[in-house]
Amino acid sequence: MVGVGDYFCRRVGRKLINFVAITFIMGALAIICGLYLQGLQMREAWVIRYCTIGVTAMTSQASSYTLYIAKFMITNELFPTAVRNIAVSALSVASRLGTIIAPQLFYLADVLPVLPYMVLLVLSLLDCISFQFFLPETKGTNLENHLPPKDQRIFYRKQSVLEE
Secondary structure (H helix, E strand, C coil), X not given: CHHHHHHHCCCCCHHHHHHHHHHHHHHHHHXXXXXXXXXXXXXXXXXXXXXXXXXXXXXXXXXXXXXXHHHHHHHHHHCCHHHHHHHHHHHHHHHHHHHHHXXXXXXXXXXXXXXXXXXXXXXHHHHHHHHHHHCXXXXXXXXXXXXXXXXXXXXXXXXXXXXX
């Protein structure tokens, strides 16, 4: 479904795909947090179950694949050929580390039952904001085949350390 929208609609780009998936996840997490904060976790347990199932389904199947494609596509399209493999490798390592660390967040429930959901909500919000504001839309742009000139690089020093 995402592929069809991406192919046939010019407005459906990587940023919109990421925004829709993360917004669904944040909505379900916000409902869970709200129920816990109001003390309704026992009376409205069925809502928490359905929201948890929705978040799990969205992150494990539909959203995970959608987010995976969006993030890897934008990484492939942002970086020039010379460093593209390094960028994708760094993204893959960060993804694997997140997979290792994420289950440990639920030990925070010993401190406060709502804390794991709040942490996930904050991390999802940070992901959404950083993806929307700091990364350009790359759909329809040409892939770069070279690095920028030395004077346009961020960490380029005009003088050598030995010359100073």
